[in-house]
Amino acid sequence: MPPETSPLASTLHEIAPRSGVAFTLDRGERLTVIDPEGEQVADLLAFVRGDLDEVISSGRTLDYASRIYLTTGDPIYSNRSNVLLRIVADTVGRHDFLLTPCSxxxxxxxxxxxxxxxxxxxxxxxxxxxxxxVPDRIPVAFNVFMNVTVDGGTGELKVEPPLSRAGDHVTFQAECDLVIGLTACSALQSNNNSFKPIRYRIDPARA
Structure with a gap:
């Protein structure tokens, strides 16, 4: 059975290279995803805890933002147009929400x-x-630190090395009770040809 509560608040957790974890995040709690060594992507998924059919949505989020690069202040919407997460801090400013999790x-x-x-x-x-x-419920992830460029003329997508450096981080605030999936990405191209860990911590809701 999965744990009933979020990991201990403010405890730093590490995800080994080419692996992933899942945990709960309560409304108001803040999840900080950290790149400890630099140039390492983390795939992030979010599901509404009480209804797993409501899930993070690339299409709706990018549609409402009218741009493909999201950063501090931007909401991340569900397939039902509810805000699941909000980016409240970001030291990089370049992430991907176009490409599906590698497989x-x-x-x-x-x-x-x-x-x-x-x-x-x-x-x-x-x-x-x-x-x-179940696997068929897994959508496009928010690819933290992933650097995907788009050619304005041809529409060609190109995966470039992440812009993140050691210690860079992104903090998300939960806008409802969630189940979170998080990885240290397994694709060589996404991580500038090396596999490194990802760290994360959960901080309690602010009064």
């Missing part, structure tokens, strides 16, 4: 791997399963 199929199709790693998709599916999230 075994990603590594097979894009990288040509014959024995592919299960990727962030597989890591998220395994971590979220105890909360009742």
């Amino acid at each position: 075994a199929d990603t590594f097979r199709i894009i990288y040509g791997d014959t024995h592919p790693h299960r990727g962030c998709f597989g890591n998220l599916a395994a971590a979220l399963a105890p909360y009742g999230v």
Whole structure:
């Protein structure tokens, strides 16, 4: 069974390279995602705890923001147009909300791997399963620190090295009770050809 409460407030947790975790986040609590070594992406998912059919939505968030790069002050919406998270601090300012979590199929199709790693998709599916999230419910993640550029003429997407440096972080405030999935990304291209850990902490709601 999954834990019934969030991890101990303000305790620093580390996600090993190419792995993922899931936990609960209560309304008002703040989740800070930290890149301890630099140039490491973290895939973030959020589901409404009382109704797993309501989930983080790239399409609605970017539609309402009218831009693809989100930062401090921006809300992250659900598929039902409710705000799930709000970015309240950001030392980088460049993240991706276009590309799906990497998966075994990603590594097979894009990288040509014959024995592919299960990727962030597989890591998220395994971590979220105890909360009742099935793989087909996993949407496009908010890819913290991921640097994806778009050619204005052709629309070509290009994955560039993250702009994050050691100690950079992003803080999200929960606007409702959530189940969170979080990874240390498994794709070489996304992380400038190396795999590193991600750290996170949860701080209590402010009075």
